[in-house]
Amino acid sequence: MSAAVATLRRVGFSREMVLLAVLIMLVVVMALIEPLFLSVGNLLNTSRFFVEVGLMALGMTLIIITGGIDLSVGSNLALVSVAVGFSFAAGLPLPLAILFGLVVGVAAGFFNSVFITFLDLHPLVVTLGTFALFQGLAYGLSGAQAVSNFPAWFAYFGQAYLLNVVPGQLIIFVVAVAVVWVILARTSFGRYVYAIGNNEEAARFSGVPIRRVKIALYSGIGLLVGMAAVIYTSRVSTARGDSGLGLELDVISAVVLGGASIYGGSGTIGGTVLGVLIIATLRNGLILAGVPSTWQLFILGILLLVAVFLNEFFRKTEE
Amino acid sequence: MAEIREGTERGGPSGTLRRFLARPEAPALVFLAALVAVFSLASGSFFQVGNLESIVSSVAVLGIIALAVNQVVLCGEIDISTGSMLGLCAVAAGAAATSFGGLFLPLLAGVAVGAVAGAINGLLVTLGRIPAIIVTLGMLYALRGVILLVTGGTWITGIPNETRVLGTGTVLGVGYPMILLVGLFLIMEVAGRHSTWGRNVFAVGGNRRAARFAGLPIDRVRFLAFVLVGVFVGIASVIYLGRTGSVQTNAGAGLELQVVAAVVIGGTSISGGRGSALAALTGAVLIGVILNGLILLGVPSIWQDAVLGSLILLAVTTDVVRRRLVGDRA
Numbered sequence: 001m002s003a004a005v006a007t008l009r010r011v012g013f014s015r016e017m018v019l020l021a022v023l024i025m026l027v028v029v030m031a032l033i034e035p036l037f038l039s040v041g042n043l044l045n046t047s048r049f050f051v052e053v054g055l056m057a058l059g060m061t062l063i064i065i066t067g068g069i070d071l072s073v074g075s076n077l078a079l080v081s082v083a084v085g086f087s088f089a090a091g092l093p094l095p096l097a098i099l100f101g102l103v104v105g106v107a108a109g110f111f112n113s114v115f116i117t118f119l120d121l122h123p124l125v126v127t128l129g130t131f132a133l134f135q136g137l138a139y140g141l142s143g144a145q146a147v148s149n150f151p152a153w154f155a156y157f158g159q160a161y162l163l164n165v166v167p168g169q170l171i172i173f174v175v176a177v178a179v180v181w182v183i184l185a186r187t188s189f190g191r192y193v194y195a196i197g198n199n200e201e202a203a204r205f206s207g208v209p210i211r212r213v214k215i216a217l218y219s220g221i222g223l224l225v226g227m228a229a230v231i232y233t234s235r236v237s238t239a240r241g242d243s244g245l246g247l248e249l250d251v252i253s254a255v256v257l258g259g260a261s262i263y264g265g266s267g268t269i270g271g272t273v274l275g276v277l278i279i280a281t282l283r284n285g286l287i288l289a290g291v292p293s294t295w296q297l298f299i300l301g302i303l304l305l306v307a308v309f310l311n312e313f314f315r316k317t318e319e
Numbered sequence: 320m321a322e323i324r325e326g327t328e329r330g331g332p333s334g335t336l337r338r339f340l341a342r343p344e345a346p347a348l349v350f351l352a353a354l355v356a357v358f359s360l361a362s363g364s365f366f367q368v369g370n371l372e373s374i375v376s377s378v379a380v381l382g383i384i385a386l387a388v389n390q391v392v393l394c395g396e397i398d399i400s401t402g403s404m405l406g407l408c409a410v411a412a413g414a415a416a417t418s419f420g421g422l423f424l425p426l427l428a429g430v431a432v433g434a435v436a437g438a439i440n441g442l443l444v445t446l447g448r449i450p451a452i453i454v455t456l457g458m459l460y461a462l463r464g465v466i467l468l469v470t471g472g473t474w475i476t477g478i479p480n481e482t483r484v485l486g487t488g489t490v491l492g493v494g495y496p497m498i499l500l501v502g503l504f505l506i507m508e509v510a511g512r513h514s515t516w517g518r519n520v521f522a523v524g525g526n527r528r529a530a531r532f533a534g535l536p537i538d539r540v541r542f543l544a545f546v547l548v549g550v551f552v553g554i555a556s557v558i559y560l561g562r563t564g565s566v567q568t569n570a571g572a573g574l575e576l577q578v579v580a581a582v583v584i585g586g587t588s589i590s591g592g593r594g595s596a597l598a599a600l601t602g603a604v605l606i607g608v609i610l611n612g613l614i615l616l617g618v619p620s621i622w623q624d625a626v627l628g629s630l631i632l633l634a635v636t637t638d639v640v641r642r643r644l645v646g647d648r649a
Binding site: 069071115119120121122124125126128129130131132133134135136137139140143144241246249252256262263292295297298299300301302304305308309 | 397399443447449450452453454456457458459460461462463464465467468576579580583589590619621622623624625626627628629631632635636639
């Protein structure tokens with residue numbers, strides 16, 4: 001096996017190349033199964049479904065690089081969706097309602113970070129608790145009702161097309177990718193993120209403001225979740241307490257598939273974007289091929305396990 | 320909190336009280352007693368043998384699974400796949416019940432399926448070196464997929480009465496769910512104190528490196544803990560089957576959260592090495608009392624998740640605050 005890895009390295013092995021190859025293979029297979037798949041219309045349409053997961057995956061990449069995790073993103077999305085929908089239904093002008101939603105998203109993320117930094121609790125436990133809390137708040141505050149009488153212009157975030165072909169949210173995603181990439185790869189903040197993930201103790205002694213970095217990261221993913229929630233609510237034209245149920249699995253799978261180590265210290269934005277694309281292609285292809293959504297969960301669950309296993313396997317052989 | 324600290328430093332006469340307060344499940348027990356007192360005063364029907372037993376019976380499934388997950392948490396790992404696992408075990412037990420009847424075969428089917436699922440978790444964590452949270456998150460979804468695959472989305476109904484006895488039957492007026500819960504609790508309490516594996520669990524969770532240097536079989540200890548979860552989920556699935564009389568495809572959905580909540584609310588430390596079977600039992604009963612109390616107070620059930628989440632956060636925060644106040648000794 002190590003000989004095979006060595007050969008791969010000689011021909012320019014890198015995780016991103018492998019992921020790209022997997023993606024291309026997947027697209028070819030899907031195109032063979034379902035000719036409709038490879039139409040420009042469908043490919044662009046696919047982007048409608050991965051932008052929400054993609055936005056959250058960007059923030060999750062940074063958090064996983066620090067060795068943390070956020071299980072509450074799906075519930076937070078529901079909470080923001082309810083906050084936007086129900087503050088609008090209560091008479092708040094829609095632009096303010098959207099702003100309020102974003103504030104709720106950031107506040108929820110900040111809430112996580114307070115427990116994680118000031119109490120030194122493991123992010124896993126904290127976000128498992130807030131996973132239930134945010135979900136419960138979303139259900140409770142909405143009274144298990146839905147809001148859907150949004151004005152027509154609200155559809156812009158999730159349903160509009162630019163030049164009749166490019167979905168509006170794709171632009172938002174591309175901009176977000178660029179911003180987060182710059183932050184991670186070109187700023188000292190990005191170096192701090194890697195430093196914390198590689199050795200938090202060493203980072204602390206080197207003067208990295210660990211607490212502030214973590215607060216920024218968890219609040220930041222709250223903002224990304226807020227944006228995703230607005231797009232989601234606009235796309236389905238409904239604000240409900242069960243929006244985003246189970247999305248954390250897609251998000252974490254995409255990040256891990258993209259090569260971020262669940263133990264922290266490594267991961268790239270490029271890898272995550274490829275991971276998001278692979279999962280989106282898989283989901284879209286499975287839908288086109290008529291595979292029921294329950295099966296998709298099963299496949300995603302297995303995919304997550306295989307991805308983590310391969311990741312750690314390759315990492316060991318690389319060392 | 321301050322009281323404990325003074326007591327520890329003075330070494331005063333209140334030794335028994337101090338030892339009690341230093342136990343991991345003490346805050347939960349005090350909270351439970353206070354809650355029972357409040358509900359008893361608020362409603363005359365609360366503090367009656369019938370209602371108390373019905374509360375314990377209603378948390379039997381949760382409590383039995385929590386007793387096993389407690390061992391996993393004590394090892395310093397976690398298992399959040401139990402909700403789907405319960406569903407799958409119930410499907411297996413239900414299928415065996417409708418085709419063969421009796422109690423033994425359904426129980427065997429449930430336990431066997433649970434043990435296999437638990438073994439997969441354990442193998443992926445120990446040999447695969449994948450973090451338990453990822454393994455069991457993946458399994459939570461994969462097992463739910465298997466349920467839908469096996470059942471084709473249809474319910475299993477018509478469970479014969481002889482299979483339902485574990486959920487509905489009584490011995491000398493005490494329901495089977497309560498007997499099983501208390502029995503398994505006693506086994507886990509004794510195992511935790513007196514069996515080699517039970518002691519090893521604490522050692523592995525308390526300081527894994529020290530346990531390795533002491534030559535303990537770390538992987539085997541953790542693997543067995545995950546298998547134990549499967550076995551207990553299998554037993555619980557037959558109680559579930561008895562109580563509900565049918566299996567839906569979403570059986571057990573969301574249970575994994577209540578289980579983890581029960582364990583940490585009871586006082587078992589999420590970072591491992593500190594806790595007890597009594598903590599898991601106390602946590603489960605506490606959740607049962609709170610859910611029962613919410614109904615009593617007329618709180619809509621849609622708020623349950625929010626209450627549960629707040630309780631988890633409250634419990635882990637209390638744990639941290641206490642450790643800061645009295646140090647790791649308590």
